[in-house]
Amino acid sequence: MNILEEIRTKFGNKADIFVKSKKRVYVSVSVDDAKDVIGYLFRILGARMSIATGIDTRTGIEMLYHMAFDKHDLMVTVRTVVEKPELKMPTLTDIIPAANWIEREIHEMLGVDFTGHPGLERLLLPDDWQAGEYPFRKKTFDSEKENIERD
Amino acid sequence: MAKGNFIPIGPFHPLLEEPEYFKFFVEGEKVVDAEVRVGYNHRGIEKLAESKTYEQDVFLVERICGICSTSHPFAFVQAAEDISGIEVPERAKYIRTIIAELERIHSHLLWVGLAGHFIGYNTVFMWAWKYREPVLDIFEAISGNRNHYGMFKVGGVRRDILEKDVPGLLKAINEVEGFCSMLTKAVMDDPVIQARTKGIGILKKKDAIDLCVVGPVARASGIDIDIRKDHPYAAYDKVCFDKIVMQGGDVFSKAAIRLLETIESVKIIRACLKDLPVGPIDAAIREIGIGEGIGQHEAPRGEVIHYVRSNGSNYPERHKIRAPSFMNVPSFKKTVIGESIADAALITAAVDPCYCCTERMAVVDRETNRTLKTGEDLVRLCQEKTEKIIR
Numbered sequence: 001m002n003i004l005e006e007i008r009t010k011f012g013n014k015a016d017i018f019v020k021s022k023k024r025v026y027v028s029v030s031v032d033d034a035k036d037v038i039g040y041l042f043r044i045l046g047a048r049m050s051i052a053t054g055i056d057t058r059t060g061i062e063m064l065y066h067m068a069f070d071k072h073d074l075m076v077t078v079r080t081v082v083e084k085p086e087l088k089m090p091t092l093t094d095i096i097p098a099a100n101w102i103e104r105e106i107h108e109m110l111g112v113d114f115t116g117h118p119g120l121e122r123l124l125l126p127d128d129w130q131a132g133e134y135p136f137r138k139k140t141f142d143s144e145k146e147n148i149e150r151d
Numbered sequence: 152m153a154k155g156n157f158i159p160i161g162p163f164h165p166l167l168e169e170p171e172y173f174k175f176f177v178e179g180e181k182v183v184d185a186e187v188r189v190g191y192n193h194r195g196i197e198k199l200a201e202s203k204t205y206e207q208d209v210f211l212v213e214r215i216c217g218i219c220s221t222s223h224p225f226a227f228v229q230a231a232e233d234i235s236g237i238e239v240p241e242r243a244k245y246i247r248t249i250i251a252e253l254e255r256i257h258s259h260l261l262w263v264g265l266a267g268h269f270i271g272y273n274t275v276f277m278w279a280w281k282y283r284e285p286v287l288d289i290f291e292a293i294s295g296n297r298n299h300y301g302m303f304k305v306g307g308v309r310r311d312i313l314e315k316d317v318p319g320l321l322k323a324i325n326e327v328e329g330f331c332s333m334l335t336k337a338v339m340d341d342p343v344i345q346a347r348t349k350g351i352g353i354l355k356k357k358d359a360i361d362l363c364v365v366g367p368v369a370r371a372s373g374i375d376i377d378i379r380k381d382h383p384y385a386a387y388d389k390v391c392f393d394k395i396v397m398q399g400g401d402v403f404s405k406a407a408i409r410l411l412e413t414i415e416s417v418k419i420i421r422a423c424l425k426d427l428p429v430g431p432i433d434a435a436i437r438e439i440g441i442g443e444g445i446g447q448h449e450a451p452r453g454e455v456i457h458y459v460r461s462n463g464s465n466y467p468e469r470h471k472i473r474a475p476s477f478m479n480v481p482s483f484k485k486t487v488i489g490e491s492i493a494d495a496a497l498i499t500a501a502v503d504p505c506y507c508c509t510e511r512m513a514v515v516d517r518e519t520n521r522t523l524k525t526g527e528d529l530v531r532l533c534q535e536k537t538e539k540i541i542r
Contacts, residue, residue: 021236021381024445049363050447050475053458066445066456070381078507098363101481124190136198140483 003069003076006045011037025076031089032081033064041076041093049098050075054106056138060084061110065092082112091117104121110138160499171480172498180491185484191334199469205305205439206349207233208467213299215472216351218261220449221254223472224303229384231305231467232459233444237436241386241428243307248386249423250302251448252416256327257286258451259409262500263338266406269496270347271505271534281506282330292316298333307433316422321424328417335410347537348403351518352486352498355400361480366453367412368479368501370396371404378449402501407453439463450475493536 007015016028026143030092035119039126041047047067067077082089091114092099103114105125111134112119122129158171172191196215200208212223225247239247260283260409267275287297293312296299302308338344354364359372371374379387392415397404403442407531435523441463448455453475460469487498 020442021233024233026443048360050454050479051458051471053469053471055469064458066458068382068447068454068501070376070378073382075382075447077445090279097361098478098481101477105487122190123188124193135195146463 002096003045003072003074007037007041009077023073023075026079027076028079030080031080034065035090035092035095037064038067038078039093041078042096042141045069046071047076049096052099052102052106054065054110054112054136056110056136057081058141061106061112062085063089063106063112066123087112088115089113095115108134110134111137158495159260159351160496173483175487175492175495180493182487182490182492182495185487187483189480190209197470197472200472201467202509204465205364208350208470209305210301212444212472213301213303213476216297218258219254219450220299221250221303222455223446223474225251225385226446226472227444227456227459227472228305229302229448230444230446230459231461233313234439234442234445234459234461235438237306237434239307239432240434242311242415242430242434245427245436245449246308246312246432246505247303248390249288249312249420250300250308251285251385252419253293254292255416255451256331256413257283259413260286260334261407263334263406266497266500267344269500269534270344271537272341273345275334275344277335278334282327282334285323285327285330289320289327292323296365297480303416304433305439306436307431309433311432312427315425317413317424321467322426323422324417324420327423328414328421330418331410331413336415337411339407340369343537344406346405347494348406348497349401351402351494352487352490353400354482358485359400362478362485364453364479365475365481366449366479367408369407370394370408370480372400373398376454378447378454382447386423387419389409390419390424392416392419402497405501414516437533438444439465453479493532520525 004017004019007017007027011033014029016035018026018027018028023110027037042049047069050066050068053064060081060083062079062081067076067078069076076126089112092114093103093105099125100118103117104120106112107114107120108122108125158175160175160389174186174190175182195210200211203211209224209227212227213220215223222343249518260279264276264279266284267273267279290300294302294310302310311413341414349439354368354372357372365376373396375394377394380394395408395411395415397408439461441461443458443460444459447458456473456477458469458471459467462468483499487495490498
């Protein structure tokens with residue numbers, strides 16, 4: 001079974017596949033398609049969800065879902081950008097129960113609102129942490145830093 | 152659900168690495184529901200790593216965990232090397248493998264000892280920890296430290312294993328093999344340990360797949376994943392070893408896997424020491440490059456994964472760390488409900504998250520706020536159950 005061919009035939013233009021190396025593949029999708037693609041990788045192709053990463057960028061939060069194919073020695077990372085300021089994305093917990101904790105973590109650290117999550121409560125931050133204060137957000141972005149240095 | 156009395160476990164436990172707070176809701180002796188809170192030891196290392204250089208980050212991530220202190224640097228350096236496809240010298244790959252496997256032995260022995268203590272078998276505790284000592288001595292001989300070895304760097308390792316030391320190390324590792332085989336046989340054949348652990352806290356294969364558990368927890372439930380075999384790295388594709396998989400899903404399977412893995416680790420170390428290739432130990436990396444990389448390593452508790460994004464500067468732009476317990480701890484809700492309190496401590500420990508948390512257990516009556524049972528009572532309860540079985 002060729003994983004990349006399967007993704008290509010199933011999603012066509014919706015999934016932009018970038019093969020970085022033999023073991024690392026990055027698939028860019030829109031927020032609306034993300035759940036379908038990740039659900040397909042997990043349920044149909046039998047991937048294991050290794051973890052998700054959230055990265056703060058100027059326009060939104062970049063979400064990376066690292067899906068491991070242990071039988072194929074392959075790590076497929078599904079990339080999508082959740083737009084600011086709404087930062088809404090459908091939850092994956094109904095398809096992948098393992099996504100529960102990491103969605104709670106990204107919610108409190110970066111402020112992404114996972115709609116439909118069964119309990120988007122605090123996981124790591126203390127109960128008295130100020131609401132709306134997201135510790136993993138960046139204060140400045142690298143392009144801005146360069147401008148400051150040039151000035 | 153009527154949530155009457157609950158047993159709080161945690162959040163602080165001085166011995167093991169991750170403070171967690173378990174709340175077991177009980178009806179009589181039976182656990183009917185469970186909750187967990189983590190984050191008591193959240194140090195913001197992911198954020199801190201963004202303000203340190205790649206060289207410094209290796210030392211920073213080494214200090215995430217005291218017991219498996221090589222797992223995080225191993226995954227991190229591989230993530231940094233993955234960014235622009237840096238090739239590591241062969242000799243460095245072998246040395247990395249030796250360090251990682253020595254760590255697996257001492258981490259598994261530590262767990263077996265603690266598990267033995269809590270079922271009231273202090274002999275197991277004493278022996279397992281006694282046999283862990285020579286492993287730490289080997290570490291001292293190789294790296295100069297018994298823990299926090301500081302061996303890793305992006306592109307290679309910091310210290311070489313000298314040819315003149317190899318015969319001594321081989322002799323020491325043969326002794327360790329003797330201890331491990333003896334302990335494995337003694338623990339696995341013991342009828343009391345079997346009675347206390349077989350059929351207890353079963354994690355079904357379907358639940359294990361849904362929760363994406365990793366490491367010995369997954370392998371005990373019949374999922375044959377092992378990063379060392381499935382995504383070969385370092386020297387793991389050059390040595391011969393078995394992937395230990397069991398079907399039971401219970402505490403016994405998890406214990407047996409850890410014990411049998413120590414013997415496999417000895418095999419790997421011996422093969423690596425014998426075939427240690429000659430050559431440089433460091434690729435002398437000047438620049439990391441721009442891009443992103445993922446590093447995986449099979450730590451004693453399961454897959455560690457690091458994601459690093461580089462913008463070409465000396466500092467990572469984003470550094471994501473995921474330790475195996477993050478995936479394994481949520482599985483306890485499936486395993487502990489329906490079991491008795493006397494077994495709850497053992498089941499949560501079978502995941503190998505933290506064990507001495509049980510010393511902080513107390514059964515409190517919510518209405519009167521009176522402590523009914525202290526941590527010591529619960530340990531006694533657990534040990535008494537073993538004594539009953541012996542009689």
